[in-house]
Amino acid sequence: MKFDHILVRYGELTLKTKNRMMFVYALRDRMNQALSNFDVEVRANRDRAYIDINDENPYEIIDKLLNISGILSMSPVVKIAKSDDAMKETVLKFANSIESGHTFKIEVKRADKNYHLDTFGIQQLLGGQVMEHTDHLTVDVKKPDYKIMVEIRPDAIYMYYDSIKGLGGLPLGTGGKALLMLSGGIDSPVAGIDLMKRGVEIEAIHFHSPPYTSPQATEKVKKLVDIMSDRTGFDIKLHIVPFTELQTTIYDKVPDNLSMTSTRRVMLRLSEKLSEKINAEAIVNGENLGQVASQTLTSMYAINEVTNLPVLRPLLTLEKNDIVAMAKRMGTYETSILPFEDCCTIFKPKAPKTKPNLEMVKKFESNVDFEPMIEKALNNIEVYMPSKESEEVDDFSDLL
Numbered sequence: 172m173k174f175d176h177i178l179v180r181y182g183e184l185t186l187k188t189k190n191r192m193m194f195v196y197a198l199r200d201r202m203n204q205a206l207s208n209f210d211v212e213v214r215a216n217r218d219r220a221y222i223d224i225n226d227e228n229p230y231e232i233i234d235k236l237l238n239i240s241g242i243l244s245m246s247p248v249v250k251i252a253k254s255d256d257a258m259k260e261t262v263l264k265f266a267n268s269i270e271s272g273h274t275f276k277i278e279v280k281r282a283d284k285n286y287h288l289d290t291f292g293i294q295q296l297l298g299g300q301v302m303e304h305t306d307h308l309t310v311d312v313k314k315p316d317y318k319i320m321v322e323i324r325p326d327a328i329y330m331y332y333d334s335i336k337g338l339g340g341l342p343l344g345t346g347g348k349a350l351l352m353l354s355g356g357i358d359s360p361v362a363g364i365d366l367m368k369r370g371v372e373i374e375a376i377h378f379h380s381p382p383y384t385s386p387q388a389t390e391k392v393k394k395l396v397d398i399m400s401d402r403t404g405f406d407i408k409l410h411i412v413p414f415t416e417l418q419t420t421i422y423d424k425v426p427d428n429l430s431m432t433s434t435r436r437v438m439l440r441l442s443e444k445l446s447e448k449i450n451a452e453a454i455v456n457g458e459n460l461g462q463v464a465s466q467t468l469t470s471m472y473a474i475n476e477v478t479n480l481p482v483l484r485p486l487l488t489l490e491k492n493d494i495v496a497m498a499k500r501m502g503t504y505e506t507s508i509l510p511f512e513d514c515c516t517i518f519k520p521k522a523p524k525t526k527p528n529l530e531m532v533k534k535f536e537s538n539v540d541f542e543p544m545i546e547k548a549l550n551n552i553e554v555y556m557p558s559k560e561s562e563e564v565d566d567f568s569d570l571l
C-alpha cells in the first residue's frame with residue numbers, strides 16, 4: 172500500500188484550550204527537528220497534524236516520532252478527493268494489499284456532516300465495492316482482522332488501516348526548564364527522560380572528582396547524555412563540575428557518617444547556583460524513597476534544606492525493577508551499568524546515617540567556608556553538547 176501522509180493525533184494538549192496553539196507549534200517544531208533528514212512537510216493544525224511524506228517510508232518516519240512527547244497516536248494515510256469514485260478506487264487498493272483469507276470491516280468517521288452519504292451509506296458503498304471486485308476477503312463486523320478506516324473531513328477524505336500508539340505526555344518546551352543531577356547510575360537518566368515527557372526541557376549537571384574518578388566515568392556520563400538526546404530529539408547540555416576540592420574537604424572536616432549528607436548538600440547548593448544562571452526553575456534527581464541511606468525522608472529533609480528551588484524526584488515511589496525496565500526501554504541501561512565509579516561511590520562512608528541530624532551537619536559545615544570553593548568549581552565547569560561531539564573529534568584529529 173502506498174501512503175502519502177501520516178496523520179498525527181495529539182495527546183493531552185487537546186485539553187489545554189487556552190494555550191493550545193503554543194503546544195501545537197512546540198510539537199510541530201519537535202517533529203520538524205526529529206525529521207530533519209527526511210524529505211517531508213509537517214502541517215500542524217489545531218486538532219491534528221498531517222505530514223506529507225513524499226516518497227519517504229512512512230514506518231521509518233513513525234519510528235522517529237515514537238519518542239516525541241505530545242503525540243497520542245499516528246497512522247499512515249492516503250489522502251483522497253471528496254468523492255464516491257475516489258473512495259471506491261482507493262478502497263480497492265487497501266483491500267488488495269490484504270492477504271487472502273482474512274476478514275475486514277469498513278469503519279467510517281464522518282467529521283464533515285455535510286457529506287452526501289451518511290456512515291451507513293459509505294459502509295454499504297465501500298463494502299459492496301470490495302465484495303464485487305475482489306474474492307479473497309470476507310466481511311466480519313465484530314472481530315475483523317483488518318479495519319479499513321475512512322475519515323470524511325472538511326478538507327479531504329483520509330483512508331488508513333491502523334493507529335500506532337505514540338509516547339503521550341506534553342510537547343517538549345512547553346513546561347519550562349529544569350536542571351538534572353546526572354550521576355552515571357541507572358536512576359538519574361530515567362528521571363530526566365521521564366520529566367521531559369511532561370514537556371520540561373533539561374540541562375544536566377555532573378560532579379566528578381579527578382583523579383579519584385576516572386576519565387571513563389565522565390565519558391560514560393557524556394555517553395548517557397548522547398543517548399538521552401538521541402532518544403528525545405533534544406540536545407541536552409551537560410555541565411561537568413570539578414568536585415575534588417569540595418569532596419576531599421568534606422571528607423576531612425565532616426565525620427564519616429555525616430559526610431554523605433554534606434556531599435549532597437554541597438551538590439545541591441552548586442546545582443541551585445547553576446540553575447539560577449541557566450534559568451532553570453527546578454532541580455531533578457533520581458532519588459527513590461528508601462533505596463539507600465541518603466534517600467530516607469530524614470535525609471531528604473536535611474539535604475533539601477540548602478535550597479528553595481523545587482527538587483523533583485520523578486522516581487520517588489517506583490520499584491527498582493520498574494526503573495531498570497524503564498532504563499532498558501530508554502536505552503540507557505547498558506551504559507549505566509558500566510563499572511566506572513562516580514565520586515559518591517569512591518567517597519562512600521562505611522555507615523552513612525539514615526537519620527542524619529540537620530543541626531549536627533550544620534555544626535560541622537560551619538567550620539568550613541565552602542563558598543569560595545563553590546565559586547571556583549562553578550567557574551571551572553566544562554560544558555559538553557551532544558551535537559558538537561563530531562566537531563570536537565574533528566578538531567582534535569587536526570592536532571595529531
Ligand code: ATP
Pocket residue numbers: 351352353354355356357358359360376377378379455456457458462463465466513514515
Ligand atoms: P543513580 O542511579 O541516579 O546514580 P542512585 O540510586 O545511585 O542513583 P545516589 O547515588 O544516592 O542514588 O544518588 C542520588 C541522586 O543524586 C542521583 O540519582 C543523582 O540525581 C544525584 N547524584 C548522585 N551523584 C551525582 C553526581 N556525581 N553528579 C550529579 N548528580 C549526582
Ligand code: MG
Pocket residue numbers: 354355356357515
Ligand atoms: Mg549513583
